[in-house]
Amino acid sequence: MTRSPRLIHLSHEHASALKLALAVRALTPDDPSALPAVAKRIRDTFERELMAHFDEEERHVLPRLETIGRADLAERTRKDHDRLRELAAALETPSVDGVRAFAAALSAHVAFEENIVWEVLEPGAGMSFDPDAI
Template identity: 45%
Template structure:
């Protein structure tokens, strides 16, 4: 099934997340000093890219699915988000591989099950509302320096 245009942003986020999962799994073969630095980079990317993605799903898609009785899918998604949040903070040697495997499985679940179900059970108006929410989240916030520049230019 083709992805509903209102869910495309979430699907596109998954592409970079799959790359992140692969990089995390590859850390098993990297020597310790480099492994720590690369794990720190993955942790930063999680905070910058995946955490906002999770929050967007948790604010929009999951409440919409709960509203139509898809509680089991919502609970599984929330559980996997919690697991990934815990794994990314773990500093054990096997944490990157466990994180990479869990992230890969989570993305596959969302693409094959969660999003497919959403497209089948959510009304078009609800999907459109999600699209608006996703679009608003994708817009860059007005930076302080840009605002200062426009204020200074106006004086």
């Protein structure tokens, strides 16, 4: 489905997040000495890019979901965001399991938003919603 102009930039950010998740999976080191650098890259990218993305969704997208009667999707999104914040913070003490958990949670979250949330918000998805109001 073609994305509305107001959701396109968020979808582009999702593509970047998926690239990060794939890169993290590829970087998960067998050598524990590389682990701090991998964890730092995740934390830096999270703070530089994903925090602003989450904030924008929480300010604009989630209230819209609630307005159209999809508080369930808004709540799931908030829980995902909170979990990703926790996982990123936990990487202050790097672990292979923590890196893998972050990558898996990020991938699952992006798929949820792209395949479920955005479909609800798009025109023609059966909802009377103006995505330009985001």
